[in-house]
Amino acid sequence: MTQDGRRRRGLRSREAILGQAVGLASVEGLDGLSLGRLATATGISKSGFFAHWSGKEELQLDAVDWASRQWREHIVAPALRAPAGVRRLFALHEARLRFYAERVLPGGCFFLAVQAEFDDRPGAVRERVAQALHDWDAFIRRLVREAVELGELAPGTDPAQLAYEIEALGEAAVIRSRLLDGQHALTHSRRAVLQRLRGLCPDPSLLPED
Amino acid sequence: MTQDGRRRRGLRSREAILGQAVGLASVEGLDGLSLGRLATATGISKSGFFAHWSGKEELQLDAVDWASRQWREHIVAPALRAPAGVRRLFALHEARLRFYAERVLPGGCFFLAVQAEFDDRPGAVRERVAQALHDWDAFIRRLVREAVELGELAPGTDPAQLAYEIEALGEAAVIRSRLLDGQHALTHSRRAVLQRLRGLCPDPSLLPED
DNA sequence: ACACTATATGAACGACCGGTCGTTTATCTG
């Protein structure tokens, strides 16, 4: 029998803890988050969670993976349901803005908080975050390349350059929307990407006007 | 006599501490920075610095002001030496990229680190940072408006929109250059702003080709 | 000479940090 209600209960705890950890980390950072507060927030004892991880860094690594999965479900998957090409590229950006607007994570964006925290701190966590960011960037570049191949973006378009711009305009949305002008930042972000894509698209009717 | 060598010595200590604090905060954040490490880095004792500030928050507020001054000296001032209009706008962006490339601050950008840290943490520090960011944004908008009035940017240009884009493309440069691809991020950032400005400028010869 | 003040110190504080320990409870196996 592999029924083992022990393991099932453990997995449920694990998932609950990781969900809480990613949410808290989007606010206070992945290292700023303390085990004590995480234990309080999840309702378990501080010690009883060394049953799942050997230390804080192990938990941090799993939290990065959990956040990657959440990102794929909330941003990548909806985009893949849009038709390939420039519409899919814009759907990706809109999914991201929706993720921010709906406040799925209390701190806005897990990866932004963690990037700012670990970009100067060598170690396994930094590498895991860099890998996730690299995969994300490669995904955007792939969508750009597909759009070019479909003739929906100007032939000379540089995927790396356009991917940088889309990512920059998306990241800035969450920073500015939380610290300054709320809704305006999301509007500016949406319009910036939309107009950039329309400018490169031979058939602008594929995209909304505004 | 107001000669007072005590005060002069105190001011020198104060400046030295703030400089160190801003540098360290660009790496570890303004709250992640501990008084003990700051004391070690500056060579003074941990306690002997309650002579200058009543607590950590006071120091943090002064550090924000110090970083604002540094930003004005390194980025705003050079831009003001360029001719008004679109060239000044691009000079501003280039000064920023130079600031990052020259690694003036060990962590890249003080304000980015602090924004990510305090955007969810209410308090005096958050307000001070938000004010600094607002002033910076207003400055970019002013340069855009001047360029429009000089006929160097298309008449319909929305200053808030363009300012958002320039700021987003600048911020992303420091994030990505530190975590992923180093020089490439700066190149992409420069090219993105340059092409955007050239596209809006009736006389593109005012700007470099690439 | 004197009091005064600004600057700095080392020792000590309570709180919290990540982590270890032995133990208990619940579940599965034989």
Add this chain to the structure above:
DNA sequence: CAGATAAACGACCGGTCGTTCATATAGTGT
């Protein structure tokens, strides 16, 4: 049933955090 094992617990460790305090030193005003 007994034995093994996963999950969770409370108590506690050494260390670091921000902060306080009594004290020492040096520069200033009278």
